[in-house]
Amino acid sequence: MPGKKRVERCVMTFARAWNTLAATRCLGRHGIEVITGDSIPLAGSNFSFYSKKSFTYPDPDEDPEGFVDKLVEVCEKHGGPDVDLVLMPLHTCSFVIAEHADRFEGIAKIALPSKEGIDTLGNKANLARFAEKHGIHIPKTVVVETVDGIADAAEKVEYPAFLKLSDSNAAIGLHKVESPEDAVEKFKRDVKRFGVAGKDVAIIQEAVPGEDYCSTFLFERGEIRASMTYHNILEYPKKSGMGALRETVDASWMEDIGEETLAKVEWHGVAEIDFRWDGENEPYLIEVNPRFWGGLGQSIESGVEYPYLLFRLAADGHIDPPTREARNVRTVNPCLMVMLMLQEFLEAKDTKTEIKRSFEEFKKDLKKEKDSFKALDRFSDNLAAALNPFDRVKAVEEVLRQTRGAVDELFNKRDPLPALGLLYPLAAFVKKRKISPEALITGAAKSTGDKTKDSN
Numbered sequence: 001m002p003g004k005k006r007v008e009r010c011v012m013t014f015a016r017a018w019n020t021l022a023a024t025r026c027l028g029r030h031g032i033e034v035i036t037g038d039s040i041p042l043a044g045s046n047f048s049f050y051s052k053k054s055f056t057y058p059d060p061d062e063d064p065e066g067f068v069d070k071l072v073e074v075c076e077k078h079g080g081p082d083v084d085l086v087l088m089p090l091h092t093c094s095f096v097i098a099e100h101a102d103r104f105e106g107i108a109k110i111a112l113p114s115k116e117g118i119d120t121l122g123n124k125a126n127l128a129r130f131a132e133k134h135g136i137h138i139p140k141t142v143v144v145e146t147v148d149g150i151a152d153a154a155e156k157v158e159y160p161a162f163l164k165l166s167d168s169n170a171a172i173g174l175h176k177v178e179s180p181e182d183a184v185e186k187f188k189r190d191v192k193r194f195g196v197a198g199k200d201v202a203i204i205q206e207a208v209p210g211e212d213y214c215s216t217f218l219f220e221r222g223e224i225r226a227s228m229t230y231h232n233i234l235e236y237p238k239k240s241g242m243g244a245l246r247e248t249v250d251a252s253w254m255e256d257i258g259e260e261t262l263a264k265v266e267w268h269g270v271a272e273i274d275f276r277w278d279g280e281n282e283p284y285l286i287e288v289n290p291r292f293w294g295g296l297g298q299s300i301e302s303g304v305e306y307p308y309l310l311f312r313l314a315a316d317g318h319i320d321p322p323t324r325e326a327r328n329v330r331t332v333n334p335c336l337m338v339m340l341m342l343q344e345f346l347e348a349k350d351t352k353t354e355i356k357r358s359f360e361e362f363k364k365d366l367k368k369e370k371d372s373f374k375a376l377d378r379f380s381d382n383l384a385a386a387l388n389p390f391d392r393v394k395a396v397e398e399v400l401r402q403t404r405g406a407v408d409e410l411f412n413k414r415d416p417l418p419a420l421g422l423l424y425p426l427a428a429f430v431k432k433r434k435i436s437p438e439a440l441i442t443g444a445a446k447s448t449g450d451k452t453k454d455s456n
Contacts, residue, residue: 014091015043019296023307044421111314125200154180210278244336297409
């Protein structure tokens with residue numbers, strides 16, 4: 001008599017994020033029971049058809065011990081002798097879990113990089129030193145070693161440059177700065193906002209030409225198992241934000257650089273590396289994200305099902321590199337696209353300047369023209385041109401044109417309810433009258449991303 005079929009089950013964290021939704025749908029399509037959790041109840045993935053159960057846990061930023069205790073409790077509840085149970089963190093809480101991996105031995109299976117590997121490559125200051133040691137091509141980078149050292153560090157780079165907190169993600173604590181004074185001002189603001197303290201608190205990195213590329217990886221104990229690269233066609237905010245429209249590209253040379261970098265620290269699990277490339281010269285390695293990435297849906301739609309591959313690695317202890325069928329695909333984040341279209345609408349025409357110019361010309365015409373009605377008529381035409389929304393509408397139409405045929409990473413006819421996850425950030429908007437792009441990209445009202453607050 002054949003043995004009883006084992007149940008395959010996955011406990012997933014940070015259910016509010018749209019990449020968690022992509023992972024939930026991916027595993028669910030493979031017949032894996034998914035249990036989603038978050039510190040807030042109104043998390044998008046909790047509403048998914050593929051989420052069989054959901055739970056809440058203490059905020060890992062504020063109570064890491066309570067967070068781990070709750071996950072242990074949930075894993076014990078849903079595990080068993082006939083269950084292959086995998087714990088799969090989707091955000092920076094993975095760093096907390098990696099630090100307490102021993103708590104889950106015999107309870108749940110995990111495939112995560114070591115804490116040492118995360119600290120080496122995930123911390124921007126440590127990465128800069130690692131790159132210098134191993135000859136990895138990065139832009140000129142100066143480490144701000146202490147809070148008081150910002151002024152001295154700011155004088156050592158050419159501008160424009162980027163100011164980044166050493167432990168941050170999702171564009172939190174990231175600023176494009178135009179001068180040493182600008183860098184100092186923005187850094188002091190972040191010190192107050194995020195409570196920055198300690199050593200190696202930030203970096204200042206010179207801006208380099210090119211566009212942003214994201215190379216993604218799955219490693220098994222230092223050996224590569226899967227990789228793919230996507231390019232952000234549109235970003236919000238423009239040219240310096242998160243991917244709103246993405247496309248898969250062939251960038252094996254970037255993936256070779258990423259593979260060599262991750263192999264040096266015996267990487268295990270997933271990672272994403274940001275590159276900057278001008279299309280001709282050697283690409284610059286910008287940043288290593290030691291966890292799942294915002295464009296996970298792009299990877300999955302491209303045929304590299306990282307969540308399922310990671311599940312198999314954790315459950316079975318080993319995977320063979322999958323065969324990949326090339327797919328020419330694009331994905332779009334509708335929340336960021338709405339904000340980008342608003343930005344395009346507002347910036348397509350400098351109405352304020354044109355109205356001011358119209359008034360200046362009107363005053364001159366009144367002095368020159370004997371017939372004031374002619375001057376008034378000309379002023380009316382100029383004012384109408386300044387207020388004409390045609391250019392604004394045209395800019396928005398161009399953004400919409402580029403999204404045609406792209407796969408929507410949020411709205412899905414077969415699984416529509418996760419859109420309810422937008423209720424939480426929208427409720428925060430009603431209360432506070434402001435919302436950040438991080439809130440819409442993660443479905444969260446509060447951005448958790450500063451490791452000075454136990455996060456990355």
